[in-house]
Amino acid sequence: MADALVDYDDVLAAYDPALGLEVHVELNTHTKMFCGCPAVFGGEPNTQTCPTCLGLPGAMPVVNGKAVESAIRIGLALNCDIAEWCRFARKNYFYPDMPKNFQTSQYDEPIAFDGYMDVDVDGEIVRVEIERAHMEEDTGKSLHVGGSTGRIQGADYSLVDYNRAGIPLIEIVTRPILGAGAKAPDVARAYVAQLRELIVALGVSEARMDQGNLRADVNLSLSPKGSGVLGTRTETKNVNSYRSVERAAHYEMRRHAAILNDGGSILQETRHWQEGSGTTTSGREKSDADDYRYFPEPDLVPVAPSREWVDELRGTLPENPTVKRARLQAEWGFTDLEMRDTVGAGAFGLVEATVAEGCAPQAARKWWLTELARRANESGVDIADLGVSPAQVAAVQALVDAGTVNDKLARQVFDGLLAGEGTPEEIVAARGLAIVSDEGALGAAVDKAIEANPDVAQKIRDGKHAAAGALIGAVMKEMRGQADAGRVRELVLERLS
């Protein structure tokens, strides 16, 4: 299919993209949405279950108040109205991982609605309108055993783990984002990145995309340029990194255009993102006639948060990300370009956390945006998921500041961190990375270099101090980069003056 894609510029010449994002956030409440079972990741299969989350006959749900609180705080942070009265509904469909064969969700009465988030897309603020944020429960997880692909086709049997069934989710749905043009994929990426930052700041979820705490569905449609009519959309499900969100939107635009250019029509369907090939594949066909037979859940009383409570929760919100960004840019002394790059790389929160660990802002920015961004790019993960923490970056920089290592050696410390070799100090010791400033060892190396390079030595004796670099280089080579370059220069000049 890839060869049939339309060139991106040609897509934009003929079509307007409409983007929509649905983000599921798994809350970090101690217990599940409708029962008292622990809501923690992992655990032996089916050990965190009870009659309610197993959907056994007779069992009944009770709403987790903490989940409602988190939902309201998310809603408020997204500038939403909070419902004075709302209900849960049953979404009826068959799904092997779903114990009741209906999902308890919210339908026409979401807890939060009509909000917006101002998203910084490479320095330009784009307002993304939020249609709704509603509460629902997660499903269980199937494991297909036998067969070669791990998929249900060809499997001998399937096992279902209901530990995850009933974990509280908040689904945040945008209104169609129009007019983004060529930047639609960037908007998608920036929105998800900024939303995740917000969720982390709220402390309501671990928000780890690699563990599925935060999953994005990317809806995309194209309409003939200027027509203003929304086209048929596809929904690419469970995209699990910022980069993939951007790539999925990009890919779907080119794929849609290819079909439309051929005079075909887009099938309304869910699609699966294929990380390896950077493509999407067809999932379940979906139509507007999908009939979930929603009706209000009769086993749950309505949720009616008091206005006092909502106001109280409003007081617990973290600083607005846009305001915060402006404040920190001033504090850090970053240029607009530096700030934009930092945000664009998804490193804003990481730099902030690193500075909070005592690192100088420019140093923090340098490490995240150069060394670590490069490594993340090589491994195809977000830098946040690289496995290096802000505290570790701050500790590495502290070693640089103390003169224990230089930047070049620091890169080897990062190698050690990624290989799990311990703390930066332990890695320096184990790998023998500390800079040598021992006069005896340095002096010997300098003497050796002078002896090996008599011509250069003579030039320096003649007053051409710029030639010292060659001798310093030789010393550094001799000492595998671990010499204190400043001290070496002093020694060279001392000996040859």
Next chain:
Amino acid sequence: MAGALADGTTTSVALTQAHLDRIAAVDGAVHAFLHVDAEGALAQAAASDERRSAGSPLHLLDGVPIAVKDVLVTEGLPTTCGSKILEGWIPPYDATVVARLKAAGLPILGKTNMDEFAMGSSTEHSAYGPTHNPWDLDRIPGGSGGGSAAAVASYEAPLALGTDTGGSIRQPGAVTGTVGVKPTYGGVSRYGLVALANSLDQVGPVTRTVLDSALLHELIGGHDPRDSTSADVPLPDLVGAARRGADGDLSGLKVGVIRELAGDGWQPGVMARFTESVDLLVGMGAEVVEVSCPTFVHALATYYLILPAEASSNLAKFDAMRYGLRVLPEGVASPSAEDVMRATRDAGFGDEVKRRIILGTYALSSGYYDAYYGQAQKVRTLITRDFEAAFAQADVLLSPTAPTTAFKLGEKLDDPLSMYLNDLATIPANLSGVPGISVPSGLADEDGLPAGIQILAPALADDRVYRVGAALEAALLDAWGGPLLDKAPDLEGTL
């Protein structure tokens, strides 16, 4: 019985064994039970006797055996809901009401027969065969809780638990000459009640006397944090109300006769017993007013939209995947999950259940939701308003519990609509959540079979139904010279 236990005339083991013997003697003909747990009941009885001899403080009903409708889950005891699809399923937990019975020391005799998933008015829709009315074994015991009512009427159990979604405690009570109570919605926990229609279902007592019902109701009732719809308010003093009522003074009480639920087309013998009962209440000082609830004529239609809608969703979980029956389709080499689900549901669900699943699926489907389910919810609100207006004029409302006495087994099986009419008088209370009791009002002249009177009160005023019910029961006891059930045929003699 509680008295005999208290004064040492009998023991719980003796009492329990006597009921097990009675079950062994007559249940082959009555078929009130789907599962009898003799061993478990006797063990619980022995534990009760031990507690009593140790002088521990005991619940008044400690040691009195009880039967439980098979729609309530019981840890370690089969729970089938009268359906093949749950054959062999043994729940790993107890319904809240069952846990409360156990905590109070009531030995559980077993699980009683019912219409499959509580869908029916005759207990003929049980997948395990019908229950027979102890008054006439050729007749139905009412439904869906015919098993519980027949167990109590045939002296197989002194107490039973039923569930009432549209009258399934009160209507069987009426046709078997027993007392049946549907508490206020939310007054008794539904946790562990396999839902038929969640917004209508209610657990309640089935007993021989009004006082027994009050004792049992107080035991099982009250707030349950595991049922978010359960009312977080204290229960009224039900036992006290029953005792006060038995004194026979009803002066100052206004009773309303619901015009729409007592009139033309009802069996004359049932109406005659109803009219006499009302006269007895007047004799005790009550003032009678006639009230009109015009929207009640739509109650049946409303009920038959809401119930199947909720039921269709509730029954979706019975898919052959996790528990109960699993049927592999014939002639399919490697069946898909859907194939297995289809074959299982086809074999596991009876006709009435299938009928209502289809009806409910249709009523909820997009394009029809507003016309059916949405409209039904609006009428439901109007019915509640009718109740409010009627309760502004009267403290309690009265009607016959069911329009006729027990009909013959098989008589209405092919005519679901005529079967549905049996619940005409009981359904409005479920739609509005108000409490109601059915008290035996005597035998109809035409057929000598029991009839019942229904007493309804406003939500949370359950004490009123006990006060009036007990007053009427006492007056009738005098008039009959003994309990109505004494007039029932001697089953062991006829078998």
